[in-house]
Amino acid sequence: MSSSVKAKASNKNERFIYQDDELIEKPFNWGQLRRLFMYMKPYSKELMPVIIMMILGTVTRLGVPALVIFAIDEAIAPANGQTSVPKLLIIAGLMLFLYIIQWASNTYRIKYTNIIGQKVIYDLRNHLFQHIQKLSFRFYDKRPAGSVLVRVTNDVNALQDLFTNGVVNLLMDCVQLFGIVIILLVWNFKLGLAVMITVPLMFLVSTTLRKRIRFAWQDVRIKQSRINSHLNESIQGMKVTQAYVQEKDNMSFFDHMNSVNVKSWNKASALNQAFGPVIEVTSAIGTFILFWYGSHLIQTGAITIGLLVGYANYIGNFWDPINRLGQMYSQLLIAMASSERIFEFIDEEPTVGELTHAKPLPPIKGAVTFDHIVFEYEKGRPALKNVTIDVKAGQSIALVGHTGSGKSTIINLLCRFYDPVEGRVLIDGIDIRDVTIESLRSQVGIVLQDTFIFAGSIRDNIRYGRLNATDAEIVKAAQAVNAHDFIMDLPDGYDTQVEERGNVLSMGQRQLLSFARALLADPQILILDEATASIDTETELKIQEALKILLSGRTSFMIAHRLSTIRHADEIIVLDHGQIVEQGNHEALIAKQGVYNGLIEAQYRYL
Numbered sequence: 282m283s284s285s286v287k288a289k290a291s292n293k294n295e296r297f298i299y300q301d302d303e304l305i306e307k308p309f310n311w312g313q314l315r316r317l318f319m320y321m322k323p324y325s326k327e328l329m330p331v332i333i334m335m336i337l338g339t340v341t342r343l344g345v346p347a348l349v350i351f352a353i354d355e356a357i358a359p360a361n362g363q364t365s366v367p368k369l370l371i372i373a374g375l376m377l378f379l380y381i382i383q384w385a386s387n388t389y390r391i392k393y394t395n396i397i398g399q400k401v402i403y404d405l406r407n408h409l410f411q412h413i414q415k416l417s418f419r420f421y422d423k424r425p426a427g428s429v430l431v432r433v434t435n436d437v438n439a440l441q442d443l444f445t446n447g448v449v450n451l452l453m454d455c456v457q458l459f460g461i462v463i464i465l466l467v468w469n470f471k472l473g474l475a476v477m478i479t480v481p482l483m484f485l486v487s488t489t490l491r492k493r494i495r496f497a498w499q500d501v502r503i504k505q506s507r508i509n510s511h512l513n514e515s516i517q518g519m520k521v522t523q524a525y526v527q528e529k530d531n532m533s534f535f536d537h538m539n540s541v542n543v544k545s546w547n548k549a550s551a552l553n554q555a556f557g558p559v560i561e562v563t564s565a566i567g568t569f570i571l572f573w574y575g576s577h578l579i580q581t582g583a584i585t586i587g588l589l590v591g592y593a594n595y596i597g598n599f600w601d602p603i604n605r606l607g608q609m610y611s612q613l614l615i616a617m618a619s620s621e622r623i624f625e626f627i628d629e630e631p632t633v634g635e636l637t638h639a640k641p642l643p644p645i646k647g648a649v650t651f652d653h654i655v656f657e658y659e660k661g662r663p664a665l666k667n668v669t670i671d672v673k674a675g676q677s678i679a680l681v682g683h684t685g686s687g688k689s690t691i692i693n694l695l696c697r698f699y700d701p702v703e704g705r706v707l708i709d710g711i712d713i714r715d716v717t718i719e720s721l722r723s724q725v726g727i728v729l730q731d732t733f734i735f736a737g738s739i740r741d742n743i744r745y746g747r748l749n750a751t752d753a754e755i756v757k758a759a760q761a762v763n764a765h766d767f768i769m770d771l772p773d774g775y776d777t778q779v780e781e782r783g784n785v786l787s788m789g790q791r792q793l794l795s796f797a798r799a800l801l802a803d804p805q806i807l808i809l810d811e812a813t814a815s816i817d818t819e820t821e822l823k824i825q826e827a828l829k830i831l832l833s834g835r836t837s838f839m840i841a842h843r844l845s846t847i848r849h850a851d852e853i854i855v856l857d858h859g860q861i862v863e864q865g866n867h868e869a870l871i872a873k874q875g876v877y878n879g880l881i882e883a884q885y886r887y888l
């Protein structure tokens with residue numbers, strides 16, 4: 282279970298809370314909205330014709346009721362009582378023309394807002410992914426993988442609607458509303474005012490609704506994110522779940538989260554639906570006022586029948602955008618909740634940062650110094666306490682000690698996955714914080730305990746060590762680590778496709794592949810973290826042979842619980858509770874009869 286997940290014993294169905302996804306209610310953040318819209322800036326040139334088309338479409342839509350007024354007052358029921366068919370035909374022709382323009386401009390607008398919207402989403406997703414790749418191990422220590430995944434997928438998707446049509450529709454509705462208000466007030470100020478008298482009432486009701494809607498959508502996001510985090514964890518841990526026959530318990534927990542999610546969705550959507558009736562009631566009141574007051578104005582001769590019909594038309598067009606703006610507000614709230622979570626990641630600074638004056642690390646010889654290193658993952662719990670190690674170029678170093686003694690931590694600091702709290706790590710006398718991370722890591726090869734195989738071919742997985750390696754070099758590296766034979770036994774040899782994490786391969790085979798990958802990278806410093814743990818003794822002997830040739834001329838750090846693998850190391854460093862307790866070669870440490878000797882004896886006792 283991830284460290285970011287906190288156990289909660291009170292209720293079985295609430296055993297874990299994914300804390301990083303808890304959000305608290307915050308005021309609408311205009312700055313954040315502005316920041317979101319900055320992603321549209323590169324497309325402002327493409328957006329201009331879309332906006333022009335949007336304005337054209339709106340103006341033509343507003344022109345139609347004006348033509349209706351004209352048709353009634355001038356052609357159907359003019360003041361002189363003489364119906365004019367030719368005039369009516371001309372007006373009908375004009376109307377047709379307006380509809381054609383409207384159709385053409387709408388088609389253009391919809392097509393290009395979609396295209397621009399997709400480009401914006403593409404940029405945002407790339408930016409987010411690029412950024413999370415830079416984030417340090419500390420960031421990933423705190424978060425379940427599922428919650429990171431949700432932000433790159435669901436949260437970015439939630440912005441899709443906003444960018445593909447939301448922004449332009451918002452502008453269009455505002456323009457339409459503004460146009461109608463002007464028309465209604467200019468043609469007859471009193472009647473215009475009377476039909477819009479219900480607008481303040483509607484705003485009052487909707488404002489109170491808004492806050493609840495915003496909170497409800499935030500809640501939906503949190504619940505969805507928890508499901509995703511749990512799902513990711515369940516899939517990763519499926520073998521353990523099945524082995525311990527915990528499917529029922531897991532199902533009940535999932536079911537609980539799922540039903541909580543459905544409830545929160547229903548609540549948010551019910552609140553959303555409440556907007557519709559508010560609009561309908563205010564619209565009905567507005568229409569009633571229009572006909573009641575309008576008929577009075579007709580009787581007094583202040584307006585014509587055509588104007589009344591025209592007003593009825595405009596009023597119909599008036600409530601539509603208001604209704605849409607209400608829905609748009611919910612859409613905006615969903616987008617704001619998601620963008621808040623996206624920006625939270627984007628604003629996360631890598632704890633292992635690069636100095637502005639960082640220079641590339643020149644080609645190294647491989648001397649390494651850990652100079653009085655103090656390190657802690659969590660404040661107050663030191664993992665390394667004042668560790669000093671001096672390694673000459675080309676030396677092979679073995680790190681041994683009980684589990685949790687700090688072996689992997691030393692390696693983590695050498696690769697700069699973390700920075701020490703105190704002290705320095707030097708390579709060829711250069712502080713590794715002064716050089717670029719890329720130049721450092723490209724000269725330090727590492728084979729981790731958890732060998733990760735990516736989805737793709739065997740060849741591509743080995744090539745990951747050095748992307749420009751030739752096929753021949755790949756085969757050579759595989760042969761050196763004794764992986765060639767098993768690869769050739771696979772159905773498609775080097776072209777055999779393996780799935781993510783390499784599930785079709787055995788643990789030992791996966792490790793051999795990662796060996797080949799590291800060899801191909803040809804680093805001056807090579808780290809093998811428990812790398813021989815899953816290899817059978819026979820293979821291990823072959824690997825030892827290969828490694829001997831390979832390690833010559835390189836500095837190497839080897840962590841191995843199987844002490845037989847490190848007995849030939851130039852220097853063995855014995856760690857205990859984050860401190861060096863013994864140091865020397867195998868013979869010297871055995872002679873010392875201390876901790877190392879104790880570890881060796883303990884291991885042989887089990888054989």
Ligand SMILES: Nc1ncnc2c1ncn2[C@@H]1O[C@H](COP(=O)(O)OP(=O)(O)OP(=O)(O)O)[C@@H](O)[C@H]1O
Nearest residue numbers: 422658659664682683684685686687688689690691
């Ligand atoms: N990501 C982490 N967050 C918090 N504490 C950690 C983290 N990784 C390691 N620790 C703690 O730091 C200490 C040293 O861990 P480290 O992984 O270096 O030990 P190790 O000697 O490599 O152990 P093992 O042989 O089991 O791999 C341990 O107490 C461990 O609990």
